[in-house]
Structures are given as C-alpha cells and as structure tokens.
Amino acid sequence: MRIELVKRKEHSEVMVFLSPVIAVLLTALTAGIIFALSGLNPFEALYKFFIDPLTQTWSLEDTIAAATPLVLIACGLAVCYLSNNWNIGAEGQFVVGALFGSFLPVMLPGFESFLTLPLMLVCGMIGGALWALIPAFLKTRFNTNEILTSLMLVYVASLLLDYLVRGPWRDPDGFNFPESRIFSDAATLPSIPGTSISMATVITIGIALVLTVILTKTLKGFEIRVMGQSPRAGSFAGFSSKRLSLFAFGLSGALAGLAGIMVVSGEMNQLQPTISPGYGFTAIIVAFLGRLNPVGIIVAGFVLALSYIGGEGVQSAMGVSDKIASVIQGLLLFFVLACDTLILYRIRFSSRRAPASAEVSHV
C-alpha cells in the first residue's frame, strides 16, 4: 500500500478549522498511550490534564494567566509568519522586554507615580522591539538567515538577565539571592478591581482584537498576506519586503516584550534568573494551532496554557514528570503540521501504482 497526495483544486476551508481539532484529538490519544505506558490509568490522567484545570476557579485563573503571554506573543508571531519572516526568538524578546521594563522599578525605586506603570510597559515594548530588530536588520541589510540569528539572541538574552540579577541589579537587601528588589505598588500591574483577572489579560485581548481588524480590514493586513504568499506579486503592488520584515519583527518583538514586562510586573513582582517557562517557544505552537489568526490564537493559547497547568496537575496528583507538558506541546505541533496537509491535499491510499489521472498534481 502506498500513500499518495492528490492536490485539491482549491484549498479546503473546512480543513482549515478541522485540522487543529483533529490534531488536538490525536495529541490526546497519543498522550493517553504515553500515560498508559507509564502504568497509569490513561482516562484518569487525561481528565486530570485537560479537564480538571477547568473545574476549579483557582486553576481556571492560573490557566488564563498562563494563556495571556502566550496569546500576546503568538499574535506578533502570526504577523511574522504570515509575511514569511521566521522569528523564532520571541523568548529572547520577552526577556529583553522584561529587562527594559524593569529598569525603572529596579534602578529608580523611589519613582512612584501614576506614570510608572505606563512607562514600564512602553519601555518593555521598546526593549522587545529593539531585540527583534537585530535579526530583522541583519536580514534586510546582509541577507542573513533570521531563523538562526533570532534564536542565538535567545541565549544571549537569558545570559544578560542572569548577569543582571546576579550582579548589578541584585537586591541590596536580598541576602545575596539572585533576585532584583521587589517592585513597589506603583510598579505592579493590578487586577481588574473586584476580580482576579489581571489587566494583562484585558490588554492582550484588546490587542488581539485590534490586530484582527488590521489583518482583515486594512491595507497593511493585505500587504502582510500578499508578501507572505507571493513576494513578487507584492513588489509589483509597490510593497517593500524589507520594510515589511522590519515592521513584522518590530511588532512581534514589541508584543513579546510587553508580555515579558507584564509577567514580571503582574505575577513575579521582581526579576529572577528565569522568568519564562518557555512562553516564547510555546507561542510558536499557539500561532500555528490558532491558524495565524488572532481570534484562533486566543483559543489556541488557552489550550496550550492548559498543558502547563494540567502538567503540574498530573505531576502532583499522579507523580508523572511535569515534562509531559512539553512532550504534549511538541506532539501537538507535529500533529497540526501533519493535519495541515489535508488543507491542500487529499490523501489517497492505493494498493497498486495508480495511473496518472488529471486530478493528480503536476509540480
């Protein structure tokens, strides 16, 4: 038996939405098998992993809190990937954004005003954008592969954070722990009064909605799409691929940086040697699972956030390694990419070599 791909006449709109659903189901199935192989009841483990976090208020809040940075970063990455700019260094942009944003509360702790927080958020965006513009500049100016440079900068950013919290930014009253001083109240991102939903979530949803409008209703959105699908056609329309690269990287860096400073200011309240459980990389999965579409990304971000919270859940309840979360994340991306084949192709299983027919693709 052989597998043949038969090109569809048009790409399947149904599969665009169905593919991530199939992928999630296949991931759950595979996760069940992994649980069973580890000697656990797969149904109980899957329930603990995917459903249990949704049943209690605190775990639901945790899930939303973890989904927030994922969605914000993935929104920026979607703009990059749609326009064929492979920014995979969001993790580094997240860290540098957090560093820029933390400059005020760490170096000028006495500056407490209503301006503190907005300034921090703006600094965070600037920091993330600058860090992302390095690979973009190298790509546009020297034709350097942005995949490798943006990734290398992740390592540089984490080492920079490590240096700062162990060296110049260490809390002078912190008994030599590698941590910055605790942020003042004026530098802490609040929750919506009366609820425990962070302002970060509100800001993120707002940005996702604005981005939806930009992508679907404006010329810029059209430019992003055209340059991703056919740069040649785009250049006839007068779009510049170099300027778009700088725009896409700058925007995604700014959003990753904003996510960074919002996590540090809203959740951790200080800088520590590690400030992200891999949000920048998980957001890549979120972007693809969400169809590179901000609304889809909100849903996908929630699904991936479940894997963090569910991972902790199965670890504490059933003694499985919490590394299962990143295994499941990796599997999910694999299945999404595999299922996306169905958007452009039909799969035909044939027992013998089929004669070439008109519907078989000609490349």
Added chain:
Amino acid sequence: MFEAVLLTVITAATPLLIAALGELVVERSGVLNLGVEGMMIMGAVVGFAIANLTGSGALGVIAAIGAGMAMSALFGFLVLVLVANQVATGLALTILGLGLSGMIGEAFIGVPGLRLPELYIPGLSDIPFIGPVFFQQDAIVYLGFALVIAVTYVLFRTRAGLILRSVGDNHGSAHALGYSVIKIRFMAVLFGGACAGLAGAYMSLAYTPQWVENMTAGRGWIALALVVFASWLPLRVVIGAYLFGAVSVLNLHAQALGLGIPSQFLSSLPYIATIAVLVLISANRRLTLVNTPACLGKPFVPDR
C-alpha cells in the same frame, strides 16, 4: 598548556563537527532540518540511559544513533511524505526532543556517568605533541575525522553523491531522470539524524559524562549555522567546528586565568560569534550563492 587547550578545543569541536556534517548532507539533498538540536539532545539522553543500564558505552552510542534516526524519520515522514512546512516541522522536532529528553532523563539526573575509553593508536600516539592531541582520543573523535573524509569523498567523488546533489539542486530534473527524490532525501535525512544522535552521545558520554537537562545548550543550532558558514563544503565545516570549539572553551580558560570578565559574557560568545560569522558569510553573495543547494527547503510532490 597549549596542548591542554588544544585538547579541550577538540572535545568541544567534535559534537559540532559531526552534527554539522550530517546536516550538510541533508541540506545538500535539498531538505532543511532545523531539528538538529532536538535529535542531538535525544541522542544524548538515550545514549546516556542505555550506556548506564547496560554498562556498555558502545551500546549507548548505537542506541543514540538509533534515537537520532528515529527522530529524523518522524521529520522525514512529515516534510517528505506529507509535505509539511520544513521550518515549522524542524522547530517541532526540537521542541519535542527537548521535552521528551527531559522526561526520559529525569531518572538519570545526578547519576554518575560512563566515559568512553580513550583508544591509543599504536605508534602514532607516541609522537610528541601530535600524539596526545590527535591519537589518544575516544572512538567518536576518530569517527568524526573519518566522517569528514567519507562525506567529502562520497559527495564529490561518487555517483551516489552526484545524484544526491542533483536532487538538492534541481529535484524536477532528478525526478524526470528517474531518481526517486523522496527516497533519496529520506535517506539523507536519516543520515543527518544518525549524525546528530552520535553528536549527542558524545555530549553525554565523553564531553561531560552525565545527564543534565538541556545539556546540548544550542549546539544543534550552532551546527546549523556552521553549514552556512562552510558554504555547504565538508572541509570548511572542520575549520568552522574548530573555530567554534575554540570560542566555546574560551570561557573555561579565561576563568582559570582569573580575568575579571563576568562568566555570562564569555558564555554568550559562541552565540554572538555565530551571528557575526553568519553576517560575514551571508553578506558575501558570491560565496553563498555558488554552493547553496538550489532546492533547499522547497517541497517536492512527485507527479506519478
């Protein structure tokens, strides 16, 4: 002193060399596998685990090669059979490899490791200076040297190599001539996986004989950059690997000298050097365009 430094450079360069050679063959066939880091870390953890459970370093190395190949087969199925996006699939491979290795390796954290024995080459190992540096190494270092020669020879002096390169440069023509593009690419991808697995085994069985989560620390990515640096020529991979090996041991030696430079700055040097080198190479269009496989990263769906 110089001899000792050179020894550490060789140790640091070997995993880069082997992983980059494998990826070079993959890219010469027209496939871009960004999952080197994921295959390498799987090789490291599986190699360590099997060597630890069986007490045999050789079995560990073989298992590591198998693990790398299994990972690459997954990648090959997705990008070659299902025509999935190569960049995204490579990333998925890395994310999966890092997660899976962390899970497998959890039982082996802090477990004392097994170091591959040094094999003294009779006669040659007694030569002063050259002997201790080049001929008193473990088997994987020798294998690395052999791979350089083998890959150069096969790619540029044999029919099989010519076919592989033709598939990478013009898959349409190769297909028209009757070569099975998918099959040839799949074999190249498997070879890349085997090399990455071997490089991983070197990390956990020779470089630092223990299991530490994430212990490849971006070496798979640096290997990818080395292929660009080498402009797809195996002998230049050697130069690149040793250059990067030298940069990455700088940290070690600078700290021994007691220079007042923060260790984080020295640790970031290999990554910054990678960026600098990539910029220098890619700015030179003549150098990159001559050897870049023309079909690199482009999907191929055969018309039957």
